[in-house]
Amino acid sequence: MRENKRLCRLGLGAFVLLGWLALAVGFSTQAEAAVLQNADCIKCHEAQPREIAEKGRAHKTAVNCLDCHIGHPPAVADAIPACSMCHAGTPHFDLPNCAQCHTNAHTPLELTLQGDLVNECLTCHMPIGQQLAAHPSAHKDVACNFCHADTHGYVPDCVQCHRPHSPEQTNADCASCHGAHKPLHVVYDDDLPNMHCAACHDVANEELLANPSKHQSLACVYCHQDKHMMVPLCADCHGSPHAPGIHAKFPSCGSCHNTAHDLTY
Structure with missing residues (x-):
């Protein structure tokens, strides 16, 4: 009976001792994890800190290694965290x-x-x-x-x-x-050189250059304003320059004037 009690006490003491040792090791591990710094990571992981220093953007200044890679060895099996742990709140992050x-x-x-x-x-x-x-x-x-x-x-x-x-x-x-x-939504600058229009509208440009009229001195975009294929009315600039009787007989400017680029009668 005494022998059994003695063995029981020894077993209980050993159990308590092992418990204290486990707690001490746990506290020690936590303490070690708590004091880890980026400088500790660099001792083994050389490339990643160099990449972050050069091109890490917010990952360089807003977080440190342990914010993403928790503990050493990692506290979870997957040492690479999900982006959504930090990045959320916009459709792109979804x-x-x-x-x-x-x-x-x-x-x-x-x-x-x-x-x-x-x-x-x-x-x-x-x-x-x-x-x-x-x-x-x-x-x-x-x-x-x-x-x-x-x-x-x-x-x-x-x-x-x-x-x-x-x-x-x-x-x-x-x-x-x-x-x-x-x-295809073409919008012209006010100072667009005629050469750009002439690259496609070569016939109109040749007529204009060959015709000694005031139109020859104008930029294409002076008449063809704002957008491609906009064609103004002659009256927008010229009003009604002839006597009413002439306009009554010839209501279209083109009846006398060939085209806006060639005003030959």
């Missing part, structure tokens, strides 16, 4: 596969644009989607990254796909009339 474009969380704005992307882009660039829908063109039928290829923020030159109206025209000349997301 997309199902962040890593399709943001392939490296340590360089979050170095995007690799993979696949045919449209809806993913429009979660941020909605006004552009609205322009494309309101002004149908062939541009509406291609994926965003067909033009904005490979790198986020890349804007191609128009002449990479489109032949300019004349060899002298530059990409800046294209953009002076055409918007990339509404290319």
Whole structure:
């Protein structure tokens, strides 16, 4: 009986001792985890801190390693956190596969644009989607990254796909009339040189240059204002310059004057 009591006391003491040891180890581990700093991570993980320092954006200044990778060894089996743990509140952050474009969380704005992307882009660039829908063109039928290829923020030159109206025209000349997301909605600058119009309207330009009239000294956009194919009435500028009897007999200016570019009687 005494022997049994002695063994029981020894077992109970050992159990208590092991419990205290377990608690001590647990406290020690927590204490070690609590004092970990970015400098500790750098001892083994050299590339990732360097990437963050160079191109980490908010990941460089707003968080440290342990905000995302909790504890060492990680407290959870998956050491790579879900983006939605921090990024939420906008339609873009609700997309199902962040890593399709943001392939490296340590360089979050170095995007690799993979696949045919449209809806993913429009979660941020909605006004552009609205322009494309309101002004149908062939541009509406291609994926965003067909033009904005490979790198986020890349804007191609128009002449990479489109032949300019004349060899002298530059990409800046294209953009002076055409918007990339509404290319058929042509709007003219007030100082648009005649040469850009003449690249397509060569017959009208030749008639104008050969005709010694005041029209020869005018810019094309002086008469054809605001948008492509706008044709003004002669009376908009000239009023009724002839006697009422003449206008009564010849109601159309073209009855006497050939065209606005060739005023030969």
